[in-house]
Amino acid sequence: MRRNPYALAAVAAAAVPGMVPVTTVSIATPAEDLEVAGITGEDGRRVVVSCPATTAAGAELEKSVRVADSLSGTDVRDLVPAVLGFVTLPGGGRAAVTEAPRGRPLMFDQVTEDPSVAVSLGATIARIHTLPGYAAEATGAESFTAAALREMHRSQVARVREAEHLPAAVSQRWERLLGDDELWDFSPVFTHADLSEECLFVHEGRISAVQGWASARIGDPAADLAWLVAALDAEVFDRLYAAYCEHLPSSPHPRLLERAQAVGEFAVADWLLHGLDSGDEDIVSDARGMLADLEADLAQLARDEAERTYDDLES
Structure with missing residues (x-):
């Protein structure tokens, strides 16, 4: 009621x-x-x-x-x-x-249109990721090793493949990503792990509050960047990521952005499995559409690479 x-x-x-x-x-x-x-x-x-x-x-x-x-x-x-x-x-x-919280819920357009919001969001994520280990552990959040997180992704991808919903090109890409040891050789940090517009607030051009900590964990920093890599224009994301790096005590993992892209793609597998497990055909259809889009993007990248190779041979 x-x-x-x-x-x-x-x-x-x-x-x-x-x-x-x-x-x-x-x-x-x-x-x-x-x-x-x-x-x-x-x-x-x-x-x-x-x-x-x-x-x-x-x-x-x-x-x-x-x-x-x-x-x-x-x-x-x-x-x-x-x-x-x-x-x-x-x-x-x-x-x-x-x-x-002070301010109003973040509207995604603000990140694109107001440089100060993008910079503040990058700095905010860095502040979360640089919480000391003892403080992160004191929250009671679950802790995952890099190997465990990699295995979780591998298990989810395997389930989608077994359900015969995974296009061949996407399956090959994901298998290659999950088999790349260097990509998954990172140090876990405290993460929010469920960042979105709904849990972020803005006041006077700055992130003023972060809510919705139920998914917080000691895990992959890529999880807090994946949704932004996928949604923002390259120029806007570069501005955000520069602020993120500036507020870290040391340089991030050299392949953090590549892993963030991969984590964003694996989220589609999670979404599809949620639809299958709950019997929600709308979610299944939505996720399959996302996989088809990814397959098309990979095909276009392959064509572009072939054209560049041909141009190099001609020159």
């Missing part, structure tokens, strides 16, 4: 001492089983209430809040809205109340 705005405001009042709600506004989220609302108190204070509607959503919320709370004592605390309190729900689980 969906909770009305008054119920969500009551949660905020119960979790935050002295909070007297004045206005409530629902906040849309990608998660259908999580209700989120922004509450403003009579003193002008703004908070966010998150109420899970299922056990799975409750577990995800608990992990996200636990990680966020642990990060409050690190160098990225200014990016993580403070956890203010919890309220036990009648049907089980807990609602969480956090400070409202």
Whole structure:
């Protein structure tokens, strides 16, 4: 049963001492089983209430809040809205109340149109990746070795191949990538692992907050760059990546971008398997379309390479 705005405001009042709600506004989220609302108190204070509607959503919320709370004592605390309190729900689980992030949710066009946003996003990702090991471990996030992550990708690709949904050219490319030892010889770092527009906020041209830490792990830094490599124009991504490198204490893995591209491609395999496992034909069709597009891109690259080789022979 969906909770009305008054119920969500009551949660905020119960979790935050002295909070007297004045206005409530629902906040849309990608998660259908999580209700989120922004509450403003009579003193002008703004908070966010998150109420899970299922056990799975409750577990995800608990992990996200636990990680966020642990990060409050690190160098990225200014990016993580403070956890203010919890309220036990009648049907089980807990609602969480956090400070409202400054600014507004990131619109992807801002990364392309405003150089300062691209630079700030690159620097923000670098700050996350440079959290010291002890701080990352204190969040309780899972830790994966490079070998384990590589094997996870290999297993997912094998399942797609067995389901006979993998075009031959894509299969050959992925097999080659997964067989490249140097590509997967990297040092794991703390990652958000689920960055998107929905969890990033912008204020005055800078990333002001990062939310949604349920997938945080000690893993592959490429995971936080993959979605950007795929979506941004080369010039915009170069600006972002330059800022990322500038804020690292040492040079990144020499093939980090190549691996980020690969991780982005493997995400299509994950999406397809999600569709197959859930029996959602729309997702399956969407993922198969992505694989067809990738196959076409590979074919075009092969043609371009053949033309360059022929031109070299002619010259």
